[in-house]
Amino acid sequence: MSTPSEPGGGAALPFLPLCEPEIRGNEWKYIKECLDTNWVSSVGAFVTRFENDVANYVGTKHGVATVNGTAALHVALRTVGIQADDEVLVPTLTFIAPANAVRYLGAHPVFIDAEPDTWQMDPELLKRFLEKDCTAKDGRVIHRSSGRRIGAVLPVHVHGHPCDMDPILEVARRFDLRVIEDATEGLGGRYRDRPLGSFGDLACFSFNGNKLITTGGGGMIVTNDDAWAEKARYLTTQAKDDPIEYIHHEVGYNYRLTNLQAAMGCAQMEKLEEYVEAKRRIARVYHEAVADLPGLTPQGEAEWARSADWMYSMRVDASRYGMGSRDLFRRLQEARIQSRPLWQPLHRSPAYPGAPCVGGEVAERINREALSLPCSVGLTDEQQQRVVACLRSFAPPGLN
Ligand SMILES: *Cc1c(COP(=O)(O)O)cnc(C)c1O
Numbered sequence: 001m002s003t004p005s006e007p008g009g010g011a012a013l014p015f016l017p018l019c020e021p022e023i024r025g026n027e028w029k030y031i032k033e034c035l036d037t038n039w040v041s042s043v044g045a046f047v048t049r050f051e052n053d054v055a056n057y058v059g060t061k062h063g064v065a066t067v068n069g070t071a072a073l074h075v076a077l078r079t080v081g082i083q084a085d086d087e088v089l090v091p092t093l094t095f096i097a098p099a100n101a102v103r104y105l106g107a108h109p110v111f112i113d114a115e116p117d118t119w120q121m122d123p124e125l126l127k128r129f130l131e132k133d134c135t136a137k138d139g140r141v142i143h144r145s146s147g148r149r150i151g152a153v154l155p156v157h158v159h160g161h162p163c164d165m166d167p168i169l170e171v172a173r174r175f176d177l178r179v180i181e182d183a184t185e186g187l188g189g190r191y192r193d194r195p196l197g198s199f200g201d202l203a204c205f206s207f208n209g210n211k212l213i214t215t216g217g218g219g220m221i222v223t224n225d226d227a228w229a230e231k232a233r234y235l236t237t238q239a240k241d242d243p244i245e246y247i248h249h250e251v252g253y254n255y256r257l258t259n260l261q262a263a264m265g266c267a268q269m270e271k272l273e274e275y276v277e278a279k280r281r282i283a284r285v286y287h288e289a290v291a292d293l294p295g296l297t298p299q300g301e302a303e304w305a306r307s308a309d310w311m312y313s314m315r316v317d318a319s320r321y322g323m324g325s326r327d328l329f330r331r332l333q334e335a336r337i338q339s340r341p342l343w344q345p346l347h348r349s350p351a352y353p354g355a356p357c358v359g360g361e362v363a364e365r366i367n368r369e370a371l372s373l374p375c376s377v378g379l380t381d382e383q384q385q386r387v388v389a390c391l392r393s394f395a396p397p398g399l400n
Contacts, residue, residue: 044259062229069206073101086151113359157186160308188276189308295320
């Protein structure tokens with residue numbers, strides 16, 4: 001085993017994680033309140049308050065809390081009527097959860113490639129697919145090669161940067177498709193000055209430990225539609241129609257968030273704006289440092305975007321930087337700094353053999369070249385400078 005060595009030598013520096021939760025508000029106080037009052041389970045004042053806090057922040061009428069973001073996606077898809085053998089349009093460059101949620105219903109994802117600068121679902125490819133590869137039949141949109149109905153579009157705001165929603169919504173409206181926004185990474189981000197999560201028919205959030213705010217584990221569906229909110233709430237509570245006789249007309253899920261978790265969520269929501277500011281400041285500092293180094297290209301921010309900057313990532317061009325993303329990953333690891341490549345594009349995933357993908361080369365390139373850097377809300381200037389110093393010291397000689 002080799003001993004990790006730091007640039008500059010000396011004793012081993014502390015391990016610097018990629019993305020940690022930040023707990024420094026009323027979490028203890030609110031959770032203690034649950035314990036003191038015995039309201040610990042899936043009903044309670046904090047659940048309702050957390051739902052209202054998130055819905056108010058996003059600007060939607062309703063919020064329905066769930067056990068996690070994947071469950072939120074699962075229920076959102078079922079709420080808009082996705083059925084077995086439907087197809088749902090999902091980006092190929094994303095964490096796997098939205099595609100899995102589609103499969104839970106027996107439906108199938110059709111993957112869409114990313115746009116090369118912002119790394120979001122490419123609206124041009126989406127449009128081309130619907131116009132060229134699908135036909136309208138009896139009020140349904142049918143994917144010609146599979147014969148299946150297209151049920152919905154599921155854009156994901158990758159790393160908190162918005163998808164280009166206007167053209168996505170325009171083409172979805174034209175083909176009468178529902179839009180489910182996977183805003184799990186996008187809380188705090190804005191598209192043309194409107195909060196992410198307010199664009200889809202329904203939108204989903206996650207409060208997992210690595211997200212901008214956390215409840216340990218948790219999720220939320222938001223929507224402006226009364227009937228969909230009611231349906232989503234119904235499905236998350238075992239589809240119970242009669243609370244006394246326990247009559248159920250459908251197969252539901254036990255997907256509710258507990259009051260304990262929601263209490264933590266309420267405390268975290270009080271800090272949300274401050275945390276977004278911290279993320280954006282961290283991104284700016286990296287951005288300036290990276291701009292001076294050859295072969296490093298940050299994930300872009302479009303002029304219509306205000307990214308939540310949930311995860312700071314850049315592409316590493318081996319021919320100009322002198323090493324590729326995986327070598328840089330290893331060098332950072334030796335310096336006790338955690339970094340992470342991007343997800344394997346889903347059309348390449350062994351979990352989705354043979355799944356159709358529109359394009360795919362852009363996602364493959366980002367997967368090969370991109371690396372995310374430590375960007376916890378609580379990252380100190382000193383910690384960030386440690387990362388920047390490594391990036392500089394590894395760069396081709398002549399620059400230092
Ligand atoms: C985190 C995440 C999810 C799932 O959220 P969980 O709360 O972990 O189930 C879904 N989609 C994306 C894009 C995510 O990053």
